[in-house]
Amino acid sequence: LLQLFRPLDMLGWVYRTIRQGLIDMADMFNLLDTEAEVDDAPGAPAIVVRRPTVTFEDVSFGYEPDRQILHRLSFEAPAGATVALVGPSGAGKSTIGRLLFRFYDPWDGRICVDGQNIADVTQESLRRQIGIVPQDSVLFNDTIGYNIAYGQDDPSSGDIQRAAADAAILPFITALPHGFDTEVGERGLKLSGGEKQRVAIARTLLKNPPILLLDEATSALDSRTEQDILATLKRVSANRTTIAIAHRLSTISDADIINVMEAGRIVESGSHGELLRRDGLYAEMWNRQQSETEEEREAAE
Numbered sequence: 686l687l688q689l690f691r692p693l694d695m696l697g698w699v700y701r702t703i704r705q706g707l708i709d710m711a712d713m714f715n716l717l718d719t720e721a722e723v724d725d726a727p728g729a730p731a732i733v734v735r736r737p738t739v740t741f742e743d744v745s746f747g748y749e750p751d752r753q754i755l756h757r758l759s760f761e762a763p764a765g766a767t768v769a770l771v772g773p774s775g776a777g778k779s780t781i782g783r784l785l786f787r788f789y790d791p792w793d794g795r796i797c798v799d800g801q802n803i804a805d806v807t808q809e810s811l812r813r814q815i816g817i818v819p820q821d822s823v824l825f826n827d828t829i830g831y832n833i834a835y836g837q838d839d840p841s842s843g844d845i846q847r848a849a850a851d852a853a854i855l856p857f858i859t860a861l862p863h864g865f866d867t868e869v870g871e872r873g874l875k876l877s878g879g880e881k882q883r884v885a886i887a888r889t890l891l892k893n894p895p896i897l898l899l900d901e902a903t904s905a906l907d908s909r910t911e912q913d914i915l916a917t918l919k920r921v922s923a924n925r926t927t928i929a930i931a932h933r934l935s936t937i938s939d940a941d942i943i944n945v946m947e948a949g950r951i952v953e954s955g956s957h958g959e960l961l962r963r964d965g966l967y968a969e970m971w972n973r974q975q976s977e978t979e980e981e982r983e984a985a986e
């Protein structure tokens with residue numbers, strides 16, 4: 686009988702691994718638009734993360750051989766810090782996220798988490814360490830509870846409730862006639878952009894990863910919702926290493942380190958105050974966004 690069960694066990698493991706992979710793939714929808722192209726090294730061990738420091742060391746990369754996107758790029762996200770990546774569209778911000786998740790291997794250089802080269806460990810163990818809150822969350826046509834629990838093996842209802850509370854969506858759910866059993870998605874209740882993002886945050890909290898990858902939405906939520914979500918994300922990212930990809934600088938001005946990217950290189954790095962004093966690209970982007978906000982405010986009045 687045991688012999689019969691072992692392959693079944695194995696199947697269960699394969700199923701869970703693939704399922705986890707799929708969710709992460711779905712979550713990476715905006716960070717990724719092609720299939721993963723890397724294999725685990727034979728006999729690769731699982732990554733062991735005690736201090737979730739993330740380092741990019743002289744990383745060069747391109748999607749196609751004749752078009753280099755990242756040029757010997759280096760930066761560190763110290764354990765527990767929030768590091769922002771900002772810069773013009775196409776600078777390579779999301780590419781950094783895809784490489785950290787190891788959907789591709791760099792041409793040159795290395796990416797380490799807690800001193801271990803991510804190319805030397807299993808992808809599954811690496812991806813378990815990284816939670817993603819994507820630009821637009823994918824919801825499944827199922828209950829809201831299922832959507833929060835998705836990807837975890839039998840979380841208790843207490844865990845699900847706690848994750849929903851920490852993502853500040855519990856009051857919304859408990860006010861629904863069917864609570865966590867409410868059907869959402871195309872055939873069920875339509876959730877707003879902010880609510881969907883909170884479901885994604887709750888799903889990430891349940892996973893409880895030491896590293897967070899935040900990919901800010903390009904389409905703005907209304908400013909009150911955005912402020913609420915930002916406050917929630919701030920709580921969620923405390924005590925985790927957070928890499929935040931941002932378009933609006935106001936959302937990351939209090940990051941510990943802001944890396945300003947241009948054409949695949951980090952051209953400036955520092956805190957918000959330091960970068961403003963430097964009066965370079967960041968200061969220029971900041972001033973431009975401030976005056977745009979000012980114009981929008983005036984137009985709204």
Ligand code: ATP
Nearest residue numbers: 718719748749754773774775776777778779780781
């Ligand atoms: P945005 O702020 O607009 O999201 P970004 O800084 O995140 O931009 P990336 O998405 O990292 O930029 O893209 C960097 C460059 O890589 C772009 O020129 C883009 O065209 C190219 N690129 C992105 N994904 C692929 C892909 N799958 N295949 C080929 N080229 C790609």
